[in-house]
Amino acid sequence: MTDGPPVAVLDYGIGNLRSAQKALQRMGANAALTADRDRIDEAAGIVLPGVGAFGRCLAALDASGLTDTAREAAVDAAAGGRPFLGICVGMQMLFDGSDESSGSQGLGVIEGRVRRITGGVKCPQMQWNRLDITDGEALLAGLPEGAWMYFVHGYAAEIGPATVATCEYGTPLCAAVRRGNLWGVQFHPEKSGRTGLKVLGNFVKSLPGGS
């Protein structure tokens, strides 16, 4: 454990959350996997990971009693409050909904829908790809031109006003979004080697007590 800023990685029982925690720890955060309301309240930053199907992630979030907590934290971050980072499906859940699970409603903090990847390419995109960054501040600061990140997804958010980075896969896909201190990344920074760690380091640095 480090003395760095406390980061709550929301633990709602899906897939591999441990890598996100370990990567944040590596970058100096006191990161914990937790579903505990008090620990989440006390955290300086919130990370919402997610793998698998959109609807299943939302159902799991619900079953853990974390849907309202996550939505409120994301809304607060978007208004300039405590930083919040959604990763992969954790980013997609910030949107209104997804074609993957039409019966499930997203958290609705960022407007737009998540759509199936088309364009004559293999789906899912499961590979490293380069970012085309349109807003290289804060979370995406200091990345090399065309930074390589690891993507695994069959669906992608619509490109909209909140989009701050894209990647080219058949067509341009939304790779990162920002609203205030609310961030979402479609790629896996915790699995993108040192370039990905840089992104998580930027997140930790943006927190009170992060250096």
Added chain:
Amino acid sequence: MRTVRVIPCLDVDGGRVVKGVNFVDLRDAGDPVELARRYDDEGADELVFLDITASSDSRETTIDMVRHTAEEVFIPFTVGGGIRSVEDARAILRAGADKVSVNTAAVERPGLIGELAAEFGEQCVVVAVDGRRNGETDSGFEVFIHGGRTPTGLDAVGWATMADQMGAGEILLTSMDSDGTRDGFDIPMLLAVGRAVGVPLIASGGVGNLDHLVAGAVDGLADAVLAASIFHFGEHTIAAAKAHMAAAGVAVRPAGS
């Protein structure tokens, strides 16, 4: 843009890397964490650990290895070998692996693929198919299980297609004819399976030089190329492999990026 992944494969037994890994400058060539870190530094895009441990009571050792690897290595890694149930997979994934690979257990009980996909998402599920040439099957390639020892009578293209439909996120296709020969991938088998499945295809078995990696991507249309000995014996670095592929026109993530 489609970029082809380069994946070193490590055999582990009781939490230790086995089968002649031979980096002269490693303190402990059997330490999976040290090797994984080395490959990460060299620019590997992913890693595959194949657990060849025979006894089931060493599962804990494997899980420990996964946990330590996940603490040190920040690229995706897959663990295969001995995963027979959702609970087996959960233990591996919770310890920090990104994907699990299933082979014999999926052939014996195909429902496992769907169970894993429903529980963890298709992106977590690699179905490993060991194929061997056999003119009596529809495609000319037959599925073998138990590490390539047992013929199944199943057609490799048919089985891969079924695995895709049942929820596989990737197919890891190993040619038992090519494996160990260093004569290159079985390109016709790659093409036959690659044409039939919609998910990414990892080519495996037979790599003896860097041109073989290019052939897998260009002639075999594989989305990823897996190799063991050419990397382990220090003949070629991952960086050299990627530079060679890039020079041949294959899009790869450059080493050091």
